[in-house]
Each structure stands twice: as C-alpha cells, then as structure tokens.
Amino acid sequence: MVRALLMATGTAIGAMLLAIATPAASxxxxxxxxxxxxxxxxxxxxxxxxxxxxxxxxALGLMFRRDLGPNDGMLFVYERPQPxxxxxxxxxxxxxxxxxxxxxxxxxLADMRPFDDTTRHCSRAEVRFALEMHQxxxxxxxxxxxxxxxxxxxxx
Numbered sequence: 001m002v003r004a005l006l007m008a009t010g011t012a013i014g015a016m017l018l019a020i021a022t023p024a025a026s027x028x029x030x031x032x033x034x035x036x037x038x039x040x041x042x043x044x045x046x047x048x049x050x051x052x053x054x055x056x057x058x059a060l061g062l063m064f065r066r067d068l069g070p071n072d073g074m075l076f077v078y079e080r081p082q083p084x085x086x087x088x089x090x091x092x093x094x095x096x097x098x099x100x101x102x103x104x105x106x107x108x109l110a111d112m113r114p115f116d117d118t119t120r121h122c123s124r125a126e127v128r129f130a131l132e133m134h135q136x137x138x139x140x141x142x143x144x145x146x147x148x149x150x151x152x153x154x155x156x
Contacts (some may be wrong), residue, residue, distance in 0.1 A: 001022060001112070006024065007074060008134070012122075017138050021086060025151070027035055028055075033121065034050060035050035035051050035052060035057060035074075036050070036051050036152070037044050037049060037050050037051065038051055038075065038147075038152050039063075039151055040075070040131075040149050040150065040151040040154075041149065041151050042138075042141060042143055042147065042149050042150075043143075043147075044052070045071065045074055045141050046071055047071055047072075047133070047149075047151075048069065048070075048071060048072050048073075048097075049072070049073045049074060049075035049131060050072070050073070050074045050075070051075055052074055052076045052077065052110055053064060053073075053077050057109075058078075059074055061074060061076070061086075061091070061132070062074050062091050062093060062095065062132060063089065063090040063091050064090055064091075064105065065091070065092070065093060066078075066092055066093070067117075068134060069094055069136075070134070072133075072135040073131055073132050073134075073137075074084045074131070074132045075131050075132040076131075076132075077128065077131070077153060079128075080128065081102070081126035081127055081128050082126050082127070082129050083100060083122060083123055083125075083126055083127075084100040084122065084123045084127055085120045085121065085122040086112070086121045086124065086130065086132075087113060087116065087117050087118075087119065087120055087121070088110075088113060088114060088116040088117060088119070089110050089115070089117035090115070090155060091112075091114060092133035093114060093134070093135075094111070094112070094113065094114050094134070095111075095112045095113050095132045095133065095135055096110065096112070096123055096132070096133055096134070096135045096136060096137060096139070097099060097109070097112060097130055097131070097132050098130065098131045098133070098138060098143075098149075099123040099125070099127045099129075099130055099148060100128075100129035100130065100131060101125075101127060101129075102128055102129075102154070103148065103154060104148045104149040104151075104154030104155075105126060105146065105147070105148050105149075106138070106143060106144070106145050106146065106147045106148075106149065107123065107125055107145055108123060108124060108144065108145055109123075109133050109138055109139075109143075109144070109145065110123075111136075112132075112135070129154075131149070
C-alpha cells in the first residue's frame with residue numbers, strides 16, 4: 001500500500017516537473033487563428049493590424065504568440081469609448097501599447113514586459129482603440145502622443 005502511494009506520488013511529481021520544463025505552446029500549437037487585418041498608416045509607415053473585436057478575441061489578444069512581423073500588430077476595437085486595461089499574461093513578446101482616440105490620435109503609450117500578469121496598463125482617458133506593436137516600434141519611428149494614425153476605422 002505504501003509502495004503504491006509512493007509510486008503514485010512520484011508519477012504526479014514527475015508529471016508536474018515535465019509540465020514546468022515544457023516551453024509554452026505557440027499560437028499555432030494552441031490553434032490560435034490569425035485574425036482579419038486592417039492596414040493602418042503612421043506617416044510613411046505601414047501597419048498590418050489584426051482586429052480583435054469580439055470579447056473572446058480581445059481576451060486572447062497576442063497570448064502565446066512567439067512571432068509577429070516587423071510592422072504587424074493587434075488593434076483592439078471596442079463599441080464605445082471606455083477606460084481600457086491590458087496585461088501580459090501568457091504573452092512572450094515585449095510590446096508597446098498605444099491608446100488611441102476615435103480620430104486616430106495616439107493619446108498615450110506604455111511598454112509592457114513579457115509574461116507580466118501583475119502589472120495593468122490602463123488608459124487615462126476613455127478610448128475605443130488600443131494598438132499593440134513590438135516594443136519600441138513607435139519610439140523608433142518618432143511616434144509619440146499627439147501623432148495621428150490613418151486608415152480604417154479612424155476615417156469618417
């Protein structure tokens with residue numbers, strides 16, 4: 001009886017260690033589909049943004065993604081302006097988030113650390129849009145608060 005209990009305990013511990021040692025699954029491994037995209041313009045720079053529109057798409061965001069094209073990102077689109085908060089649970093890519101007004105103006109930017117599920121990055125203003133890009137993408141192109149992005153859905 002004691003031997004069976006020890007064997008079961010050893011097996012359980014082995015399974016836990018294997019789970020801890022196994023790298024996180026990629027988006028494809030989890031079947032995370034690429035979402036529909038929209039092309040945005042930041043001056044002369046082109047952005048291909050996946051559209052996170054539904055609550056399920058927004059909740060998943062860029063979790064588990066191990067790659068993102070150099071000008072690719074994710075645009076979170078909400079029905080009405082509201083305070084928005086984001087975190088980096090299960091997200092291995094370092095990102096910068098832009099909180100964006102209805103007319104495409106960048107209101108604020110925040111850098112986000114990979115796998116950080118304790119820090120919340122929240123907009124100070126009510127917004128309908130948030131755009132996640134590679135960390136530093138905006139700064140490398142001189143894009144700061146006040147800069148206006150172009151394209152759908154910012155055009156009247």
